[in-house]
Amino acid sequence: MHEFDEEIDALAAKILEYSLVRLKKDPPLDGPWSYEELYAEVGETITENGLGGEKALDIFKHVLAQACISTDHPRYLAFIPSAPTESSNLFDLVVGASALYGGSWLEGAGAVFAENQALKWLSDLAGLPETSGGVFVQGGTVGNLSALVAARHAARSKYPAVKRWAIACSNEAHSSIKSAADVMDVDVLAIPTDKNHKLQGSTVAFEIDQYHRNHPDHQIFAVVATAGTTNLGIIDDLYGIGKAANERGIWYHVDGAYGLAALASPRSKPLFKGVELADSFIVDPHKWLFAPFDACALVYRNPELARKAHTQHAGYLDTLDDGHWNPSDYAIHLTRRTRGLPFWFSLATHGTKKYAESMDKTMDVAREAALLIKEHPNLELLMEPELSIVAFTRKGWQQSDYQKWSDKLLNDQIGFVTPSSHEGQPILRFAIVNPWTSTTDIKVILATL
Numbered sequence: 001m002h003e004f005d006e007e008i009d010a011l012a013a014k015i016l017e018y019s020l021v022r023l024k025k026d027p028p029l030d031g032p033w034s035y036e037e038l039y040a041e042v043g044e045t046i047t048e049n050g051l052g053g054e055k056a057l058d059i060f061k062h063v064l065a066q067a068c069i070s071t072d073h074p075r076y077l078a079f080i081p082s083a084p085t086e087s088s089n090l091f092d093l094v095v096g097a098s099a100l101y102g103g104s105w106l107e108g109a110g111a112v113f114a115e116n117q118a119l120k121w122l123s124d125l126a127g128l129p130e131t132s133g134g135v136f137v138q139g140g141t142v143g144n145l146s147a148l149v150a151a152r153h154a155a156r157s158k159y160p161a162v163k164r165w166a167i168a169c170s171n172e173a174h175s176s177i178k179s180a181a182d183v184m185d186v187d188v189l190a191i192p193t194d195k196n197h198k199l200q201g202s203t204v205a206f207e208i209d210q211y212h213r214n215h216p217d218h219q220i221f222a223v224v225a226t227a228g229t230t231n232l233g234i235i236d237d238l239y240g241i242g243k244a245a246n247e248r249g250i251w252y253h254v255d256g257a258y259g260l261a262a263l264a265s266p267r268s269k270p271l272f273k274g275v276e277l278a279d280s281f282i283v284d285p286h287k288w289l290f291a292p293f294d295a296c297a298l299v300y301r302n303p304e305l306a307r308k309a310h311t312q313h314a315g316y317l318d319t320l321d322d323g324h325w326n327p328s329d330y331a332i333h334l335t336r337r338t339r340g341l342p343f344w345f346s347l348a349t350h351g352t353k354k355y356a357e358s359m360d361k362t363m364d365v366a367r368e369a370a371l372l373i374k375e376h377p378n379l380e381l382l383m384e385p386e387l388s389i390v391a392f393t394r395k396g397w398q399q400s401d402y403q404k405w406s407d408k409l410l411n412d413q414i415g416f417v418t419p420s421s422h423e424g425q426p427i428l429r430f431a432i433v434n435p436w437t438s439t440t441d442i443k444v445i446l447a448t449l
């Protein structure tokens, strides 16, 4: 098992060949199979003596892989797709082959150094100080939770008498904020957005002050603004909210899991004015920064506050406490894959300008999609896209019509677009993060509506 013998050598050739074909070819869309279908084809794969690599690879290639939707297909527009660059995918193979440990400087200095340069690029784009820093974690959910845990830890020492903690965010914040609040056993002050679905700083200030007046022994320990909501791609009033939080000494967290990627484009950067006020922010390279799953960049203005909250202590770990930058100290984790490296490699390879160009391309296609929807006799655009999410409705359709259409679109292998809802009404949305998605792809889908 641990010897690179002739059999493994032959298997390596097959695995690399499969990987290269997958990378070179346009990906198939594919789709889920039922458990029964999969079992009928695959049966039990875990056996006492093993199937052999060739057989296991065949099962993956001919059955399992085909029962997974390719998230990088140009007409995969549901949820938030992924569109890794070729170089980032290739480097993921290197990371897999290298047994790198990304938890500590002692074990992974070179990898951590490179990851930190990629984080610094993001931190500089956001306008955070030189002294900021962070870590790549698994996804936006863990990134948000880790930032909020750091925020509460900092608040606890400031307000020792508080009986109950709360997070303030908009009622359109991502579900992971509510999930973080549940994990942390804190309350959520959900603040209404304005008529354009943006959370405004003045409303945040008013609601926080009212909350503190009404609950004298409760304390808001973090205000979360969203820089690109998942459903509609809306950017909150980052500046106004940041001011409201800063003036009250409350931790300001910006959830930019999807949208903050557009900081990379000088054209869209001004949309994020106010992010520089953040105490922490997240952005997921696996969403719109063209990196493979799974990588969320979590950046803190004052990493020392995060370190105090997250460092694990034990006799066997104290040797790592040597003043070096240990990524495990900045989030809820210990062992970690160097998941930021594929992103770093691609950035280092192509340079940041290419990122801006690719980003602008996706936003141009989103604008063209909005135009096509406005011209379509059966469709109504919900709002002009601010970033690259285009939301719309089909006249006269009920929820079940949307679902039937979505199922058929996938069955016909045309595209993957799932129904969502907005203010209780069913909607459709295209999330365009893939530079391979063209206006023609959009037209192909719109022709079925």
Ligand SMILES: Cc1ncc(COP(=O)(O)O)c(C=O)c1O
Pocket (backbone or CB within 6 Å): 080, 138, 139, 140, 141, 142, 144, 174, 176, 226, 228, 229, 230, 255, 256, 257, 258, 284, 296
């Ligand atoms: C705004 C926002 N925050 C957080 C998340 C959660 O990220 P992840 O799925 O990587 O955990 C998402 C996911 O779509 C998101 O759009």
